[in-house]
Amino acid sequence: MFAAIIIKYVSWLRALPKSDLVLLGKGLVSPQTMMAIWEVVCESLLHRRIFRINKRLGYMHMSLAFGWFLLIVVGWAETVAYLGARWVPLQGHVFFKYFAALNGINTHIAIFDFVMDLLLMFVLSGVALAWYKRRNSAKLGMKRATQHIFFDKIALTALWFVFPVRLIAESITAAIYGGGGFLTGGIGKLLSMVVSDNILEWAYEPIWWIYSLALGVFFMAMPFSRYMHIFTEIPLIFLRHYKLRPQDKEKSYDNFEVEACSRCGICIDPCQLQQQLGIHDVQSVYFLRDRRYNMLQQKIAHNCLMCGRCEQVCPVGINLNTLRLNSRTSMRNIPNEGRYNYLRGKDYSMGEGRVGYFAGCMTLLTPNTLHAMEKIFTAARENVWWADKDGGVCCGRPMKLTGETDSAQNMMDFNKRLFKQHDITTLVTSCPICLRVFREEYNLEGIEVLHHSEYILRLIQQGRLRIKYNAEQTFTYHDPCELGRGSGIYEEPRAVIEAIGKLLETEHNRKNALCCGSSLANTVIDDKQQLSIATNVAEEMDSTGAKTLVTACPLCKKAIARGTRSKVVDLSEIVAGNLR
Amino acid sequence: MKHIIIIGGGVAGMQCASELAQQGVRVTILEKEADTGGKVKNWHKLFPTFTPASDVLSGLRHKIAKADNITIKTGCEATQVTPNSVRLASGEELSCDAVVIATGYTLFDARIKEEYGYGIYDNVITAADLEEMFNKNDVRLADGRVPRRIAILHCVGSRDEKVCQRHCSKVCCVTGVKQAIELKQLFPSADVFNFYMDIRMFGPGYEEMYREAQQKYNVHFVRGRISEVSPTIDNRLQIKAEDTLTGRPLKIGVDMLVLLIGMRANDMNTTLETDSGLQRQASGFMQPKDAFLGNAESNVEGIFYAGAITAPKNVAEALCDGATAALRVSDWLRNK
Numbered sequence: 001m002f003a004a005i006i007i008k009y010v011s012w013l014r015a016l017p018k019s020d021l022v023l024l025g026k027g028l029v030s031p032q033t034m035m036a037i038w039e040v041v042c043e044s045l046l047h048r049r050i051f052r053i054n055k056r057l058g059y060m061h062m063s064l065a066f067g068w069f070l071l072i073v074v075g076w077a078e079t080v081a082y083l084g085a086r087w088v089p090l091q092g093h094v095f096f097k098y099f100a101a102l103n104g105i106n107t108h109i110a111i112f113d114f115v116m117d118l119l120l121m122f123v124l125s126g127v128a129l130a131w132y133k134r135r136n137s138a139k140l141g142m143k144r145a146t147q148h149i150f151f152d153k154i155a156l157t158a159l160w161f162v163f164p165v166r167l168i169a170e171s172i173t174a175a176i177y178g179g180g181g182f183l184t185g186g187i188g189k190l191l192s193m194v195v196s197d198n199i200l201e202w203a204y205e206p207i208w209w210i211y212s213l214a215l216g217v218f219f220m221a222m223p224f225s226r227y228m229h230i231f232t233e234i235p236l237i238f239l240r241h242y243k244l245r246p247q248d249k250e251k252s253y254d255n256f257e258v259e260a261c262s263r264c265g266i267c268i269d270p271c272q273l274q275q276q277l278g279i280h281d282v283q284s285v286y287f288l289r290d291r292r293y294n295m296l297q298q299k300i301a302h303n304c305l306m307c308g309r310c311e312q313v314c315p316v317g318i319n320l321n322t323l324r325l326n327s328r329t330s331m332r333n334i335p336n337e338g339r340y341n342y343l344r345g346k347d348y349s350m351g352e353g354r355v356g357y358f359a360g361c362m363t364l365l366t367p368n369t370l371h372a373m374e375k376i377f378t379a380a381r382e383n384v385w386w387a388d389k390d391g392g393v394c395c396g397r398p399m400k401l402t403g404e405t406d407s408a409q410n411m412m413d414f415n416k417r418l419f420k421q422h423d424i425t426t427l428v429t430s431c432p433i434c435l436r437v438f439r440e441e442y443n444l445e446g447i448e449v450l451h452h453s454e455y456i457l458r459l460i461q462q463g464r465l466r467i468k469y470n471a472e473q474t475f476t477y478h479d480p481c482e483l484g485r486g487s488g489i490y491e492e493p494r495a496v497i498e499a500i501g502k503l504l505e506t507e508h509n510r511k512n513a514l515c516c517g518s519s520l521a522n523t524v525i526d527d528k529q530q531l532s533i534a535t536n537v538a539e540e541m542d543s544t545g546a547k548t549l550v551t552a553c554p555l556c557k558k559a560i561a562r563g564t565r566s567k568v569v570d571l572s573e574i575v576a577g578n579l580r
Numbered sequence: 581m582k583h584i585i586i587i588g589g590g591v592a593g594m595q596c597a598s599e600l601a602q603q604g605v606r607v608t609i610l611e612k613e614a615d616t617g618g619k620v621k622n623w624h625k626l627f628p629t630f631t632p633a634s635d636v637l638s639g640l641r642h643k644i645a646k647a648d649n650i651t652i653k654t655g656c657e658a659t660q661v662t663p664n665s666v667r668l669a670s671g672e673e674l675s676c677d678a679v680v681i682a683t684g685y686t687l688f689d690a691r692i693k694e695e696y697g698y699g700i701y702d703n704v705i706t707a708a709d710l711e712e713m714f715n716k717n718d719v720r721l722a723d724g725r726v727p728r729r730i731a732i733l734h735c736v737g738s739r740d741e742k743v744c745q746r747h748c749s750k751v752c753c754v755t756g757v758k759q760a761i762e763l764k765q766l767f768p769s770a771d772v773f774n775f776y777m778d779i780r781m782f783g784p785g786y787e788e789m790y791r792e793a794q795q796k797y798n799v800h801f802v803r804g805r806i807s808e809v810s811p812t813i814d815n816r817l818q819i820k821a822e823d824t825l826t827g828r829p830l831k832i833g834v835d836m837l838v839l840l841i842g843m844r845a846n847d848m849n850t851t852l853e854t855d856s857g858l859q860r861q862a863s864g865f866m867q868p869k870d871a872f873l874g875n876a877e878s879n880v881e882g883i884f885y886a887g888a889i890t891a892p893k894n895v896a897e898a899l900c901d902g903a904t905a906a907l908r909v910s911d912w913l914r915n916k
Contacts, residue, residue: 364810365694368694371700389810528744561692562692562742
């Protein structure tokens, strides 16, 4: 087992691109290493993040990981205590009781017996929960659990057997040879009273064999099953502290993220494709599994809204969206790059000013937003350079989302040159999709990129925009995925709304906000399915009783408007409509 | 005397009422608006013959006025329907022996296609607005000028999955051709463009009218939908589209844009499905019992359909449906 794991890790590390190796080298001798060690303790042993998401699941994982870890450590100490000060391998304790009993060594040290039994009980409680979860995951707060593949099922079964069998084995040992703590000793005493000695002695060897077989099967299967995550999370935590990240194109580092997935299935419940449309085979857990075993299909890779709701809850913190994107990039058809030649020398921009405004394709299709922005700029007496009012080039993110990173680069280069040429210092956009790619991938040094919600709030705070407040007006707000989870902008739009009227929150908001369903990232679901998600989102918004449904993304606006007869508007529209 | 309630006083409902009345049945027409005539009372001339819509309506009204066994209740909205009773919004319940539903359709709200700028730019109007202008004999731009270049856009809210209207509204193509001709008659020097996906000339005389529009009136037809509309500095409208026959994107400035809005199913159809057990099609229009031999019957005994309640239809078809429904109702009453 260790050989397989080490071969894997070494080959992945060797295949890391140079830039990553540099990061790794720099990080190794920095305080990051200590922080990583601390995180390993918190996460790999104590499972703090799962606790935060779901206490019962957290306990289950912690009891198994931390309990087993302590069993090994305390067991090792116990073995050392008997065998004296000599080299004892960590796994030395595994059959300690067996050999100790056979060799007639007196194994009674009450404190060890007690602690070991306590730990065994701790682990067993976790196993019991795991059994229960398999049968009835909803009771543990998971509406749907992962559908496992055959290999995982073998490893899972073996793991389930390890500890109960150990309990029986140690109890029988205690029954025959005496000893054991309150648990094994107690059951041992009971057994020796109820069951005849002959049977106990007959069962003694086989039960220890079953125990060792279960352990053996589990460890053999481990490097090739979901349980690879137990060890992989540790190097992953270190690498992450050294600032290694997955990127546009697949690379060796991704292996650590992919195999650190425990297939716990926590990502399944929040997925709206599952909740709303009953699609059960595309969620991150299945995507990562398929990618790991090289059986990923386009229709799985592309059937994802990239809303980030799963990433939000992933206890291992895997960059699920980026991994999916770089899978898409690897699977794409290579297009004819010559088709972007027409971009050369084009410039449709107009106006002059240090503040640039980029409407984006979707805002051009929702002209109410564009006009509201015109009004706002005029009211604030801002001189604006209009990048694409009369037509322009897409920001590139939609192409990126489908994996066409090279095509996207053509558009990104075009826009970047345009922004630089016109000497702007601030770039405002009303589209969160554009915002995200400008901020994350354009490297616009010297240009501050703002979402219009941030810009408008700034104008209000600077007193350049005077707004009428009316508490009678009620609004509810939908967090767009790219703005909220994608760019961390939650409070600015809310502050703007609260300057105009009363804001009523929806049940799922901020980090837990729902996706409107029309995400550009999903090219698999059809309009009807998009509509079904949109209707669900609109219902939640309508149920707040607010008169106007507000969002801050032109795509969300169009999507939600399809699902309701209520008025759906962009943030800028309510601002422009309430200027003093 | 048997009593039949007809919900909807449009052309289908009126036709059905007059036919039933002739067979000695007592009829009540429930009309939610202040006057009968339905959508047709807003239209100017009907394709392909350019017959004034008012002629059709006055003919129907005349027939109804002659019959003494027809009651018309205007300002009455039906909220719940069973074969033997109709509940009104006022709470009143009327009993009857059968019901004919002839509530027609709803015009697609062009504001949903925000990119076309209806409700944003003054000179973006719908085909229904243009009919009203024709009726008032007052076709002008918002600032009072005469339009010199006009674009007519087909399929707004029809055959458009993005707004959940997959079906074809069928009559918009020919309406576009008709309105183009009328505009050319009014403004012979104006350029009139039709932007279309397909031109579907399904009725008698339609194809001939389409040909005449091109040959006699020099109306331009461009195959391609408009993607977006924006204002120009001189307050005209700039249209971006693709001419899919030449494969080129195009931008033109126009003074006026007419949106040929489609027919969508009434919101009330959902209530009919849930409360009355009537079947609906995926398009939202009601499902007749059979597409051929039972096209005026519903899946519920004693409830009948007439007109565009079951699908987009032209005026002639709605009139025909009204008569058919009357026949089916009297057959059914006789055999009950």
